[in-house]
Amino acid sequence: GAGVSQSPRYKVAKRGQDVALRCDPISGHVSLFWYQQALGQGPEFLTYFQNEAQLDKSGLPSDRFFAERPEGSVSTLKIQRTQQEDSAVYLCASSLKRGSGSDYEQYFGPGTRLTVT
Amino acid sequence: GIQVEQSPPDLILQEGANSTLRCNFSDSVNNLQWFHQNPWGQLINLFYIPSGTKQNGRLSATTVATERYSLLYISSSQTTDSGVYFCAVGFGNEKLTFGTGTRLTIIP
Numbered sequence: 001g002a003g004v005s006q007s008p009r010y011k012v013a014k015r016g017q018d019v020a021l022r023c024d025p026i027s028g029h030v031s032l033f034w035y036q037q038a039l040g041q042g043p044e045f046l047t048y049f050q051n052e053a054q055l056d057k058s059g060l061p062s063d064r065f066f067a068e069r070p071e072g073s074v075s076t077l078k079i080q081r082t083q084q085e086d087s088a089v090y091l092c093a094s095s096l097k098r099g100s101g102s103d104y105e106q107y108f109g110p111g112t113r114l115t116v117t
Numbered sequence: 118g119i120q121v122e123q124s125p126p127d128l129i130l131q132e133g134a135n136s137t138l139r140c141n142f143s144d145s146v147n148n149l150q151w152f153h154q155n156p157w158g159q160l161i162n163l164f165y166i167p168s169g170t171k172q173n174g175r176l177s178a179t180t181v182a183t184e185r186y187s188l189l190y191i192s193s194s195q196t197t198d199s200g201v202y203f204c205a206v207g208f209g210n211e212k213l214t215f216g217t218g219t220r221l222t223i224i225p
């Protein structure tokens with residue numbers, strides 16, 4: 001079936017602009033994760049949803065970052081007043097098909113590359 | 118939080134060679150995944166292996182959870198194997214913590 005999709009794939013924003021990044025998880029996946037990957041580093045956790053509930057947002061770097069998943073499917077990561085240090089690839093992952101027991105394998109989308117100028 | 122170390126950081130091999138990548142982690146986990154990040158940035162799932170041994174073609178992986186390490190074996194390397202290999206660990210259906218990766222370059 002279809003994998004995780006993200007849009008846009010590339011985004012250039014001027015410093016101070018707001019951006020919204022979209023993630024469509026694998027159909028039927030209960031959990032959705034956002035990660036940030038800086039150049040040359042491994043992905044780092046930002047936030048996590050189970051259905052529509054945001055269970056962990058400990059990785060969000062500032063209150064300019066906000067994520068939502070209102071109907072338990074599509075999620076949006078919003079960054080307000082972007083700064084140059086926000087430039088990175090933002091990855092979305094989904095996991096845990098309903099009824100799959102303890103299979104916690106996460107599947108990643110292609111990412112959105114954000115460049116703040 | 119949990120620490121994940123991968124070694125070696127860089128590996129350059131001739132096509133056809135075999136390699137072993139290692140992942141050490143600092144705490145008990147019940148989720149461990151190996152990924153290959155291709156040159157376009159896509160994270161490709163290789164193994165979901167919280168314990169035991171699995172094989173998929175030229176790749177295999179072993180996790181010894183009690184000793185907190187995992188190994189990824191690549192045999193008969195091909196140029197398409199080039200890229201960065203990440204180990205990531207977690208507990209339950211929670212966040213993954215990634216290592217810093219091993220950059221593998223296969224020379225024709």
